[in-house]
Amino acid sequence: MLDQLIAPDIKALIEEGKFEEIAAFIEDRHPTEAAEILSGLPEDDVNLVLEKLPLQTAADIFCELPGSLQSHIAAKLNKNDLAKLVINLSPDDRVDLLKSLPEEQFDSVLPVLAKREREDIKKLASYKEGTAGSIMTTDYIALPADITVREALDKIRLEGPAKESIYTIFVLDEGRHLVGSVRLADLILSHPSKKLRDIMDGQVVAVQAEADQEEATYKFSRYDLVALPVVDTNGNLVGIITHDDALDVIEQERTEDMERFMAISGKHEDTNYLQTSIWTHFSHRVVWLIILAILGLVSGAILQSFESTLMNLMILAFYMPMLADTGGNTGSQSATVVVRALALKEINPKDILKVIWKEAQVGLLLALVLGVLAFLRVYFTSSGASIPESMNIINIGLAIGIALGIQVLSATIIGALLPLIAAAFGLDPALVASPALTTIVDISGLFIYFSTARLLLGI
Template sequence: MVELNESTRDEYMDYIIKAAMKNDIEQFRHLFLELHPADQADVFLHLEELERKRVYEFLSPEEFAEIFEGLEVDEQKNIALELNDHYAAEVFNNMYADDVADFLSELQQENVSDILKAMDDEDADDVRELLAYEEETAGAIMTKEFISIKAYDTVGDVIELLRQEGPDAETIYYLYVVDEKERLAGVTSIRDLITSISTEKIENIMSTRVVSVHEKTDQEEVAQLIQKYDFLAAPVVDDDNTLLGIVTVDDVLDVIEEEATEDLGEITAARGSTDVTLTSFQAAKKRAPWIIMLMFFGLVTAEVIGRFEETLETVVLLAAFIPMIMGSAGNTGTQSLAVSVRALATGSLEKRGLWKTIIREFSTGLMIGVMSGAVIALLLAIFYGDPLLGGIVGVSIVLSLGMASVIGTTIPLVINKLKLDPAIASGPFITTLNDLISLMIYFTVATSLIQYL
């Protein structure tokens, strides 16, 4: 199998394109099918439309299905329009059901119905089952292409079954044992099979301690489970423990990426607009509500400054340090927010404990505040010759950073208790709230000590 890198891709593509344009099917198939499927998809996307049409002629639907699976959904939508109906239906028939479901979930309902009608009945039924599940659940991301066996089967029987059905299964490393009612009863592996004699019964080599997930389990919890146990796949069951499908590690990697992107969008108040393929208008429409809402918080901040106008008029120099105190508090709060959201996502918060986490972040914020406050107090005392001014700013920083850490930690926890995504406590939201509180602390300290300035 040929592996491409940046230096060889263009040269190899030239050979492939020349073979295609010369209508040299044999040479094209030799060059193209020697590539890893990921590289096939990469090369395919670099071809012009006329060159891609040659690919459809030279490759069978079964061969092209593997390339189609490796494309992003937006790319799949564009490519699907280039395929004739019969070829497209055969491509979908040769794809794993979960991959077809992922693609169809992004289409209009009438287009979905047309595609399902064109597919083989059995394959279409599997896809319909997956589409019926609520999004972001184990049922929605599981695959139906798995192999189940019986406890009374022999090792030899199972190995023969794998020879026949293995090529169509998404993974065969784990083999799930079911009873007469298709309920999950145990699990064995390829390793167990090849190290056992052919006449050995499966019930003697299987494990009955099976870790499974319910069909309605959130996909993030499924990812955490597979990561915890270092599984390559996890079985999905219903209320009766009937084996419905499996979630494979490659699907979990997609889930982790999806959840990370979603959390990043939430934390930065850019949910749904992190995709660079969106137009400027689409991105602005998604981001604008957050920014407008935060502007109103900014008006509250302006009101706080207005209420301490007399203090500012007395010592105008106090205004010079407002941006520094607000910025420091906002940055510290965002750091604690990231820690809190991450702890919730990985489950480490439950291990450490809620109060220990809050106390740890509060202590961290105070320590950073003490170090920062001491430095700024010393600098102000040296450059302005006013130790009291340095003390006011220094104490304000210590208290502001301590409070910012608590706010950044606790707000995601409160939101999580309300059964909402903790990442919704976005960075800009936390920053604006900490700006408000740090200003109140700063002016309260300054007003208390202004008579000594």
């Protein structure tokens, strides 16, 4: 919204080639806002503005730009300018940028960097996408357990200025094992001659570098952390995850969850709706639609096998949409509740019997209410419909109401069951939710509907 207000002024400045003035205009703004303004400019002009800014300011703004624009800008820099930019980024942003570049550019810039930075980058880049290691930074302060508070503060003053976030200081034993943490505040409030070992919090929460990034974000919210230490298999500290990166991952997973839930495939990375191409939008959606269309063949086959039933009692066709919609809705509800409960670790796949029992009871209540509503609907809206003489509308209404009740109960249970089964097999429970579920519940619903009608009405 911001960029819409000032975009005309900026456009005028660009046309006149006044990049200095644009730079002056954004220099005092928050990097996030500056980056938003720049994202609105033609891609090639962004570089011209960034060049006019002090290097550190340019780097702060750069890392708030969308990933695609970052790569575009970096691709145009020569290896020395790129190296200058890279060393002004925080270690995790560095690696993200370098990984997005073509391999030859990545390889060309590495030798220009100091050995320490080079090794740091190689190490961070080695963690697989989606692991805790891939979102960590090496920008932390770790101190030995047996120095004093005074010594610690001196070391922080020495190392500090280069470090991005020093809310928490990590405490290591002689073997570089993580043994505790001290909040910067506690350090200031403690007596200068005390040892870190005596003031540290020894109940340190950490995550394995190879663990899923969701494990890391889960620990953030569970333990109210500002920074989460990352350790290797030996318990040695290898990095930290900062609260802002954890929040980014949480937002990204939220999108991923909802999109998976609605049968949208793809990588769900930081893509902007309007900037994503038609083709990408299309290809992310079409995959599941085709799979579901193939699954839908079954519902057609079931209907065909009940052709004579339908022929004898056309009125059944009028209530097919009601049956499908209500089944889909109740199934989606129970699936949603179970998927969230799994995500929040309120339940795990071993609770399957408890969950089914609970959903069966909820489903029964829903079945009663909706079954009665369906009977009333049939009774009051079918006055003009043609009915064979051997039946009356009360019989038909009862059959449809009972079928709907059975459908609601089974859809509620299926909706709870599918995510639990997926989770038990290590799959994302959201994958088998809404659209896949709707199609499955449709198939079982048609079968329930016509079988019940045949049985109760004898057709």
